[in-house]
Amino acid sequence: MDIIIQSTLKTLQKSKNLLDNLQDDTLCNTSLAPYYSSVGTHIRHILDFYDCIFNIDADKVIDLTARSRSKDVESKCDCAKNYLNSVIEKLSNSDFNMDDTVQVVDDLGLGKTQIKYTLGAVFAQANSHTIHHYAIINYILEGLNISFDDADFGYNPTTPKSIMSN
Template identity: 25%
Template sequence: MQKVIDSSLEVFDQLISFIDSIDDDIYQTHSRPLFDSNIGQHLRHILDIYQALIRNKQDTIIDYDIRLRGIPLESNRRDAIITLNTIRQWLTQLTPDDMNRSVSISTEVAISEKHSAIFQTSFGRELFFASNHTIHHLALMVTLAKVLGWRAINDYGVAPATATYLREQQSAQNQHDGVNQ
């Protein structure tokens, strides 16, 4: 389970680096019609998931439907970086017992009407979900930043299986190039 924590920290490091690398205009701008949400709102959505996990230390159910829309970090990168670093610190304090703990989650499951369901899971599984959810939204945020003129070259927002595939492809290409020299 330590690998899940380490992976989450790696994803948070990418997220912090990305947010630090863009300017306030890119962070705050909506790029309609491509996206209705700005980067700050995507980040807030990511952090809602982690806040639900953090609240689980006191609550018996992880409730993914508690959303803190309209908060300052949606438009203030400095607030965002502070919050990211706080959650990153929390991640470093997780233990194997935390990861193996049985938990329940509550989440809305219908679009046309309000209907929630409760599922049994483990805290480690939910942290894994949060990390993959972060990767997905980081990829969207990188796309939005590029549409708005951000030109950094990076591998932010790449899923673990895709990163493995790309490394294997690069290794095969390097071996092929070495044979043909």
């Protein structure tokens, strides 16, 4: 299995551990300023990114703006777990060539644009994107006074351990 997929599966395991320790009311709690987002919206957003990759079309176009945005995934732990398990299963059974060139559609703030990537680059971006959202989730959990036993949750693997322990 490709190292990018292995790394992604390791990162997504953290979502599984998190969801196993949350209730629906915590998953969809939007009470914290300034953005009033929830753990569930971030989990859904993470998984939608991967789903967009799996929905690559015959012309090798991946549209990152075509996200499903399921409210059930954002608010129901069982739905979020099912979506996560679907993503993990697709990744585990994938045989992507990470050197394949694809076109990625995204909106960088000035409307949709199409950018040339390799599949490896898209999956690497998805993994980093996931970790970035874990950091935001960590802030939400902290604000809700919920502890989650994962010392490196939300930290990039390159973060020095001395910073993580502060």
